[in-house]
Structures are given as structure tokens and as C-alpha cells.
Amino acid sequence: MSAMFDTVLVANRGEIAVRVIRTLRRLGVRSVAVFSDADAGARHVREADTAVRIGPAAATESYLSIERLLEAAARTGARAVHPGYGFLAENAAFARACADAGLAFIGPPARAIELMGDKIRAKETVREAGVPVVPGSSGSGLTDGxxxxxxxxxxxPVLLKPSAGGGGKGMRLVRDTALLAEEIAAARREARGSFGDDTLLVERWIDRPRHIEIQVLADGHGNVVHLGERECSLQRRHQKVIEEAPSVLLDEATRAAMGAAAVQAALSCGYVGAGTVEFIVPGADPSAYCFMEMNTRLQVEHPVTELVTGLDLVEWQLRIAAGERLSFGQEEVALTGHAVEARICAEVPSRNFLPSAGTVLALDEPAGEGVRVDSGLSAGSEIGTSYDPMLAKVIAYGPDRPTALRRLRAALAGTTVLGLETNTGFLRRLLAHPDVVSGEMDTGLIDRELAGLVPSEVPAEVYAAAALLRQAALEPAAGGWTDPFSVPSGWRLGGEPAWTDHWLRVSGADAVRVRTRGPADDAEVRVGDGAPLRARLLPETGQRITVEWDGVTHAFDHAGDWLGRDGDGWHLQPYDPVEAALRGGAGAGGVDTLAAPMPGTVTVVKVAKGDEVTAGQSLLVVEAMKMEHVITAPHDGTVTEIDVTPGSTVAMDQVLAVVTPHQGEAE
Known part of the structure; x- marks a missing residue:
């Protein structure tokens, strides 16, 4: 590797940057991290050899600023730039700017990025190369009409897709033709905000499809190989949730045919580097696969391919960018064992997966045989809403699929992130679903089974543990005399001890009254209307507590009001029912008040004070972590208050507007 770069700038953040830095360190290559003000204390900044501030939190002024990235490369003597995935990874202008500045862009040529980044031209190009494509619109720059x-x-049904970009951003599935105009407008708006380009195409939607992609590697000397497939059918909002390699759907003949088609797609655009060709596959007939698009970058899910092939894809990106030839041919690529990956995201499953934010108060990431973690997290990390919600990936490998699934479920059970909500518990339940275990999956499985994957109730032992922690905090320190009337144990002169009330509330759930009687290490606890049960708080070990509840022992991690166990996390807040009653209910302003469901930015305001609105009418749009949430009118009425404008930054539960119902409806 005599031609290898000595210094590489990683033009990304979070787990992406940490992953790339890991390979650079192994190869003895100096790494340069970049960071915005929001990421000054981030893990990728600490792990790099050098770090450079490139601007404020807004991505457009930092991670998406080509000028600032090139300045950082010049200041640090970097000879190459690795774009990671996301941000500018598929930006042809960035690839050209790097070349003009004398930097190697660790990715494909700009012309390949442009060609495959335009989904319309990409389909036409691969079709001419003999690759089957999904039926859809032709031509670019189509009007709404x-x-x-x-x-x-x-x-x-049809699928609206942005011609630029990927990751499910701006995609809309339309089944009702009456909604086409509204969905086209929403898709354009999201595509423009995510990619700076609102060009759309429309494709036939295949019901119950499988999403299977092929990893390719191409050097600069005309050699192209594929590294097998990844199954990415478990998705929400067109975003991948679980990925695995290989797919249980494909036999050897279909795998070889799809691999050959992917190689042809790469050759058709003069591809160089690591890329992914994505196919839509009817579950009932895998041989009827169709090309969807090509991602001209490293994929989030690349670790599963690395584990079953034994190849480091980041290393091969570096080697290829340095001018090396592939040292192996197609016949030498072998898939051994099975790997499954789960994406841990900052989101609240119980609130329709809205983005979450906060400080990581406690962190416990798994380890063990066959377990790999790609993470940008560390205790004290500040997780905001400026960037994508993905925090980490937990990957498990085994000699077969059942072993890999079992190891991944166990690894997620050993994952704790306290201080913000994550989807870790949801992922465990999804991986245990019978259809996932059997391999009978499709892209609509999660939506169909969502009710069973997101528990509607918080376990009683969680409330009991929180109440015992609060009880323990109120008890006096051991030693010396204590006035028994000042101890919140319920003791009184004569008769049974009194109950102590603890009002607790978990985000997204109603408040629950938990009553305790006796000291925390030997108490009766009554959760809600349930029967009193014996419970005791056992001695703590750091941030780990053990609670015996109704004869069963439960272990929790805790930090402040946060409790986590087996991949689930709960944020328990004190709740004052008297104050809530005075305010007119649990919400800050009663049922007429529209509050922000997540911290973010108001991007659209469609109404003004005094406007008459109807139930379900779209009033505002709040965007956070690249996801839009439409705020609608709860009933017919008049907008009597509107407290935000486009561009306003809002906190979770902040009042946005008030819709006062018409007199008849109010009565």
C-alpha cells in the first residue's frame, strides 16, 4: 500500500465518521474530523487525530458547505476526502471541487454520481444495458400535471420519488388519486429541503415487495465484482430498520443473475469505488426483480456484507481511490455465515416514532461473540434535532441465520441509552416477530404489525422502581436519632401506616399514581388501581439498581428520572394533578391547543389568526431530523392564536396554535 494516502479528511459526523476513522487508524492513516458547533464534544471529534470546526449547527453552514470542507482539508494537509454516507456523499459538485483542489475523492467519479443520482436517467441507462427496471414515468422535469x-x-397505487437523493426522503405512496396533488406538493417540498432539487418521478407500486440490494466494488482499471446481496425489506416510511446478508429469499441462480445485473449497472455508468444497486423483488417470484436505483456511496448497512465476506469496504474504498486494482475476482468472493444489523435511532415509538432529543446520561453498549457496534455515542453526548436521528448500529454475526438473530436480540437487550428515547425495545420485538424469524418479510410488515410491536402500556414494575427510588431519596440518612413524624414512611402513632403518593408520568402516556407504604427496602407498592404488592429496592451498584417486585427481581439502569431495561427506556416525570386540573387538562392549554410533537423547526404555516378551519385541515408543518410532521386542526373552528412563523425553532410540547371550536361544537 505504498501509494496510500497519509492524511484523510472525513467529511461527515457521528457513527459514520467513527466507523471510517476506525479503518484509517488500523491502516496507519492520519484522520481529520470536522465538526459543527453542535458536535464540538462529539465522539468522532475525540477519536480523530485532528479535528477542525467548520461552522454553526445548521448543516447548510457546516457539513454541507463545500468551501469550508475544502478549507479544512487545506489547513490540515489532507490528501483525500472520505464523504461517509449522507450529506455530500452523493454530491457531484463536491467530487469535482475535491478534484479541482488536488484532493482524491474517496468515491465514484462525478459523472457517475450525476448519472445515477438522477433516478430518471439512471433507469434509462441501465435499461439500455439490459437491466430490468420498474415501470414508471419517463423524462425529467415533469410538471405536477x-x-x-x-x-x-x-x-x-403509485410511488412518488425524488429524482435526486435517497434514504426514503420525499417518497410518497399514493393509493387515492384524489390525494395526488397534495402528495406531489409535499414530496416536492421535502425533496427540495433534503436535496435542493424537487424533481420527481412516479413508479408503479408493487404490493408486498422485498427490497434487496447488491454490493459492488469497481476499481479504476475496469474490474467490477459484486459481494452478494443484503435484504432490506424491514422498513418504516421507506427508511430501512433491519438489514441482513444474505437474503433467505434468493437461491444461488437468482443471486448470480442479480449480481450480474448489478455489475452491468455499474459498468453502464463507468462506476469506480463501492456502490449499491437496489432492486425491488416480488416475494412470490424473486426472478422478476427490477432495478430501482443505484446508491453511489457506502451504505449504512455495509457491515453485514463485511461480516459475511471478510472484507473491509472502507479499506477497499481507500485502496481503489489510491489507484490499486482489485486483488480478487468474482469467483473468489464467498459468503460465509449470516449477519443482521439493527439501526438504533433517537425516536419515540409510542408517539409514532417522532424524533427524540436530549443528553446521553448513561450508556451501555453490548459486546460478545459475533457482536459489532458502530456508534457515535458516548456518555454526555448532546443529541439534537439538526441531523439524522440514527445514533448507532448493532450488528450480530453467526454461522447461520437463527444464531445471528438470537445474538442480535441479546445484544439489543444489553443496550441502554438513557437521557433520550430510542427505538431499541421496538427493534427487539421486531426481531422476535414470527414472520421475521421465518424470513417471510416484505416492506409493509412493520406498518401492518405496528400495534403489536409498540407496547401501549408501561410495565408496572417500572413505575414501582421509580416510586421506590423517590421514596429512598426522601428517607433520612442512617445513623443518629430521627423524628418519626418527619420520615415519609407512612409511620403514625397507632393504626396502619399511611400511604405516600407518587404521581409519575412517562412521555406519551397518562399520569399514574403510585402509592408506597414502608421504607424503600421493604415496602408495599400499589400502581394505579392494582392490588398492593410487596416490593423492595436492593442496594445500588453505580447506575444499576435491582428491584424485587411481587417476588420477581428486575434489573434497571437509571440516571435521574430515566429508567432503562432490556433495550427499553422510560422517562418518568413528576406530575402534579392539581396543577394539571387548574390548567384544564394534561396539555398546556386543553384540547384546543396544538403543541409541537417533537423539537424541531416550523417549515410551513398555512393559516393566520382568525382563519376558519375544518377538522383534519393541515395548519403547520414541523421538521426535525429530516422528517416532516403535519399539524392538523383537531376540530372545526377558528384559529384564535398562532405563535410561530416559518423558521421558528420549537421545543417538544411548545404551544404552536389554538383552534377554538365553533359554538355548536363546543356545546
Whole structure:
């Protein structure tokens, strides 16, 4: 590797940057991290050899600023730039700017990025190369009317897709033609905000499809190989949740045919580097696969391919960018064992997976045989809403699929992130679903089974543990005389001890009264209307507590009001029912008040004070972590208060507007 770069700038953040830095360190290459003001204390900044501030929190002024990234490379003597995935990884202008500045761009040529980044041209190009494609609209720059006409000609259901970008941003599944105009407008708005380009195409939607992608590697000397497939069918909002390699759907013949098609797609655009060709596959007929798009970058889910092939894809990106030839051919690529990856995201499953934010108060990441963690987290990390909600990936490998699944479920059970909500418990339940275990998956499985994957109630032992912690905090220190009337144990002169009330509330759930009687190490506890049960708080070990509840022992991690166990986390807040009653209910302003469901930025305001609105009418749009949430009118009425404007930054539960119902409805 005599031609290898001595210094590489990583133009990304979080777990992405940490992952790339890990390979650079192993190869003895000096790493340069970049960071915005929001990431000054981030893990990737600490792990790099050098770090450079590139601007404020807004991505447009930092991670998406080509000028500032090139300045950072010049200041640190970097000879190459690794874009990671996301941000500028598929930006042809960035690739050209790097070349113009004398830097190697560790990715494909700009012309390949442009060609495959335009989904319309990409489909036409690979079709000419003999690769089957999904039926859909043709031509770029279609107007709203032309998109509507194409959708009507194809027939619903159809999928609206941005021509630029990826990751499910701006995609809309439309089953009702009456909603086409509204969905086209929403797709354009999100595509423009995510990629700076609102060009759309429309494709036929295949019901109950499988999403399977092929990893390719291409050097600068005309050699292209594929590294097998990844199954990415478990998705929400067109975003991948669980990925695995290989797919249980494919036999050897279909795998070889899809691999050959992926190689042809890469050759058709003059591809160089690591890339992914994505296919939509009917579950009932895998041989009827169709090309969807090509991602001209390293994928989030690349670790599962690394584990089953034994190859470091980041290392091969570096080697190829340095001018090396592939040292192996297609016949030497072998898939051994099975690997499954789960994406841990800052989101609240019980509130329709809205983004979460906060400080990581306690962190416990798994380890063990066959377990790998790609993470940007550390205790004390500040997780905001400026960037994508993905925090880490937990990957498990085994000699077969059942072993890999079992190891991943156990690894997620040993994962604790306290201080913000995550989807870790949801992932464990998903991986235990019978259809996932059997391999009978499709891209709609999560939506169909969501009710069973997101528990509607917080376990009683969680409330009991929180109440015992509060009880213990109120008890006096051991030693010396204590006035028994000042101890909150319920002791009184004569008769049974009194109950102590603890009002607790978990975000997204109603408040619960938990009553304790006796000291925390030997108490009766009554959760809600349940029967009193014996419970005791056992001695703590750091941030780990053990609670015996109804004869069963439960272990929790805790930090402040946060309790976590087996991949689930709960934020228990004190709740004052008297104050809530005076305010007119649990909300800050009663049922007429519209509050922000997540911290973020108001991007659209469609109404003004005094406007008459109808139930379900869209009033505002709040965006956070690249996700839009539409705020609608709860009933017919008049907008009597509007407290935000486009661009306003809002906190979770902040009042946005008030809709006062019409007199008849109010009565």
C-alpha cells in the first residue's frame, strides 16, 4: 500500500465518521474530523487525530458547505476526502471541487454520481444495458400535471420519488388519486429541503415487495465484482430498520443473475469505488426483480456484507481511490455465515416514532461473540434535532441465520441509552416477530404489525422502581436519632401506616399514581388501581439498581428520572394533578391547543389568526431530523392564536396554535 494516502479528511459526523476513522487508524492513516458547533464534544471529534470546526449547527453552514470542507482539508494537509454516507456523499459538485483542489475523492467519479443520482436517467441507462427496471414515468422535469397524468396511466397505487437523493426522503405512496396533488406538493417540498432539487418521478407500486440490494466494488482499471446481496425489506416510511446478508429469499441462480445485473449497472455508468444497486423483488417470484436505483456511496448497512465476506469496504474504498486494482475476482468472493444489523435511532415509538432529543446520561453498549457496534455515542453526548436521528448500529454475526438473530436480540437487550428515547425495545420485538424469524418479510410488515410491536402500556414494575427510588431519596440518612413524624414512611402513632403518593408520568402516556407504604427496602407498592404488592429496592451498584417486585427481581439502569431495561427506556416525570386540573387538562392549554410533537423547526404555516378551519385541515408543518410532521386542526373552528412563523425553532410540547371550536361544537 505504498501509494496510500497519509492524511484523510472525513467529511461527515457521528457513527459514520467513527466507523471510517476506525479503518484509517488500523491502516496507519492520519484522520481529520470536522465538526459543527453542535458536535464540538462529539465522539468522532475525540477519536480523530485532528479535528477542525467548520461552522454553526445548521448543516447548510457546516457539513454541507463545500468551501469550508475544502478549507479544512487545506489547513490540515489532507490528501483525500472520505464523504461517509449522507450529506455530500452523493454530491457531484463536491467530487469535482475535491478534484479541482488536488484532493482524491474517496468515491465514484462525478459523472457517475450525476448519472445515477438522477433516478430518471439512471433507469434509462441501465435499461439500455439490459437491466430490468420498474415501470414508471419517463423524462425529467415533469410538471405536477404530467406527474398526475403518468400516475393515472400507470394506475394506483403509485410511488412518488425524488429524482435526486435517497434514504426514503420525499417518497410518497399514493393509493387515492384524489390525494395526488397534495402528495406531489409535499414530496416536492421535502425533496427540495433534503436535496435542493424537487424533481420527481412516479413508479408503479408493487404490493408486498422485498427490497434487496447488491454490493459492488469497481476499481479504476475496469474490474467490477459484486459481494452478494443484503435484504432490506424491514422498513418504516421507506427508511430501512433491519438489514441482513444474505437474503433467505434468493437461491444461488437468482443471486448470480442479480449480481450480474448489478455489475452491468455499474459498468453502464463507468462506476469506480463501492456502490449499491437496489432492486425491488416480488416475494412470490424473486426472478422478476427490477432495478430501482443505484446508491453511489457506502451504505449504512455495509457491515453485514463485511461480516459475511471478510472484507473491509472502507479499506477497499481507500485502496481503489489510491489507484490499486482489485486483488480478487468474482469467483473468489464467498459468503460465509449470516449477519443482521439493527439501526438504533433517537425516536419515540409510542408517539409514532417522532424524533427524540436530549443528553446521553448513561450508556451501555453490548459486546460478545459475533457482536459489532458502530456508534457515535458516548456518555454526555448532546443529541439534537439538526441531523439524522440514527445514533448507532448493532450488528450480530453467526454461522447461520437463527444464531445471528438470537445474538442480535441479546445484544439489543444489553443496550441502554438513557437521557433520550430510542427505538431499541421496538427493534427487539421486531426481531422476535414470527414472520421475521421465518424470513417471510416484505416492506409493509412493520406498518401492518405496528400495534403489536409498540407496547401501549408501561410495565408496572417500572413505575414501582421509580416510586421506590423517590421514596429512598426522601428517607433520612442512617445513623443518629430521627423524628418519626418527619420520615415519609407512612409511620403514625397507632393504626396502619399511611400511604405516600407518587404521581409519575412517562412521555406519551397518562399520569399514574403510585402509592408506597414502608421504607424503600421493604415496602408495599400499589400502581394505579392494582392490588398492593410487596416490593423492595436492593442496594445500588453505580447506575444499576435491582428491584424485587411481587417476588420477581428486575434489573434497571437509571440516571435521574430515566429508567432503562432490556433495550427499553422510560422517562418518568413528576406530575402534579392539581396543577394539571387548574390548567384544564394534561396539555398546556386543553384540547384546543396544538403543541409541537417533537423539537424541531416550523417549515410551513398555512393559516393566520382568525382563519376558519375544518377538522383534519393541515395548519403547520414541523421538521426535525429530516422528517416532516403535519399539524392538523383537531376540530372545526377558528384559529384564535398562532405563535410561530416559518423558521421558528420549537421545543417538544411548545404551544404552536389554538383552534377554538365553533359554538355548536363546543356545546
Amino acid at each position: 404530467q406527474l398526475t397524468a403518468a400516475a393515472l396511466e400507470i394506475g394506483t
